[in-house]
Amino acid sequence: MALAALLAAGCGAVTVPDRPDPYAFEEQQTGIVFHWPADRLPVRYWVDPAAGPVAGYIARGLEAWEEQFLYGEFRAVPVTDSSEADVVVRVVGATPADVPLTNDPPIFACGGVTRYDAPDAANRFPRPPVVELSWDSGYSEVDVANCLFRVAVHEVGHSLGILAHSPDEFDLMNANPRVAAPSVRDRATAEALYHTVPTVLPPERPR
Numbered sequence: 726m727a728l729a730a731l732l733a734a735g736c737g738a739v740t741v742p743d744r745p746d747p748y749a750f751e752e753q754q755t756g757i758v759f760h761w762p763a764d765r766l767p768v769r770y771w772v773d774p775a776a777g778p779v780a781g782y783i784a785r786g787l788e789a790w791e792e793q794f795l796y797g798e799f800r801a802v803p804v805t806d807s808s809e810a811d812v813v814v815r816v817v818g819a820t821p822a823d824v825p826l827t828n829d830p831p832i833f834a835c836g837g838v839t840r841y842d843a844p845d846a847a848n849r850f851p852r853p854p855v856v857e858l859s860w861d862s863g864y865s866e867v868d869v870a871n872c873l874f875r876v877a878v879h880e881v882g883h884s885l886g887i888l889a890h891s892p893d894e895f896d897l898m899n900a901n902p903r904v905a906a907p908s909v910r911d912r913a914t915a916e917a918l919y920h921t922v923p924t925v926l927p928p929e930r931p932r
Contacts (some may be wrong), residue, residue, distance in 0.1 A: 786878035
């Protein structure tokens, strides 16, 4: 009786892990599903030197996203030669100021887009995806830096294959990210994506 009571008490203390449902990750208009296959890891990221502190934001973003995968399904490295890149990152306009980041409330002082060319006849992207970040000089340097950091980490999510936006404003992959790190739903979505068969292959890697 004592043993049975002890076992029952132990089972009652077990908590269910937080496993939220993923949101849609495919491109909404075309239904394209894309992620980097294991034989293309680590994915090579080149950041234009004119992007200044954005190189550091991208590096931190890659680290944050890598931590979402339990088995190393996504890994990335920086490269210094753009001709070797799997993903290209640029800043449109002037180099932003390199100032310390803060925890101030989000100000939408910048923007970003990740561009994929249309797949070719072999269902392969013909060129590497390009991440473009832009910023508005009408805001303080700190607001711009904080915004660029959030958006850089968000665009890394697009570049690893999350092609849609989350409807939840507190997910990093919301269209207007208010947070700077993947949420539990972002994690669930990335994991689901990397365990789904893609419909499009990445560009051929330069030899």
